[in-house]
Amino acid sequence: QQPVQSPQAVILREGEDAVINCSSSKALYSVHWYRQKHGEAPVFLMILLKGGEQKGHDKISASFNEKKQQSSLYLTASQLSYSGTYFCGTERYSGAGSYQLTFGKGTKLSVIP
Amino acid sequence: GAGVSQSPSNKVTEKGKDVELRCDPISGHTALYWYRQSLGQGLEFLIYFQGNSAPDKSGLPSDRFSAERTGGSVSTLTIQRTQQEDSAVYLCASSLRTGQGASYEQYFGPGTRLTVT
Secondary structure, three states: OOOEEEOOEEEEEOOOOEEEEEEOOOOOOEEEEEEEOOOOOOEEEEEEEOOOOOEEEOOEEEEEEOOOOEEEEEEOOOOHHHOEEEEEEEEEEEEOOEEEEEEOOOEEEEEEO | OOOOEEEOOEEEEOOOOOEEEEEEOOOOOOEEEEEEEOOOOOOEEEEEEEOOEEEEOOOOOOOOEEEEEOOOOOEEEEEOOOOHHHOEEEEEEEEOOOOOOOOOOOEEOOOEEEEEO
16 A cells, blocks of 8 residues: 655756656555654655646645656755655545545655755 | 644653653644654644544554544553563654535644654
8 A cells, every 4th residue: 555656766956857656556645745854753745646746846846647647756956955855645435434545665865965 | 723732752661661752733723733753754643623523543553552532632552561672762643624525624733753662
């Protein structure tokens, strides 16, 4: 049930672009993206709902392909502040009014000058 | 307003002792989640509360783990007879989710780092 993220790690130079992928074998209700810096709590980036449109936040955007149950996070013109571990969370309806969010193992992104 | 708070921030306990971890969600958030994060690992779902009820306890790793939420606000995660493999950061998150309809972002607390010696 845990979504699979790829790549596991990536190193970028400032200004370069990156794509992080997240795939699930289960039908999804939504996909969440969070970023966690070392020693800190995860911070919300965006949610993509089934049937929804591509979302964007500044130079970070994401898409959700319902047919393939895949989501991709796009980071353009990366900045040093983008460094951290990115987690996708796939949300399924697990019955009795409950929605379970299952996180992938994360993608470690390092942006260097 | 204040974010999600957790206490204690650090807890060192001896194997076999019981521990209680506390979470204060954002005021008005009806949904509350507990996760566990081991060193260098992802986030492992433990339990989800909608109001005071827990429709999904499937993530609790064993019957030594229990959680409750009172007054639709504060939640306590209790680990009985702690084991070394329980050592991890325990994160709490809250959201506006009503149990149906749209999905909402989760706001995480700073976590409690539990070390079992």
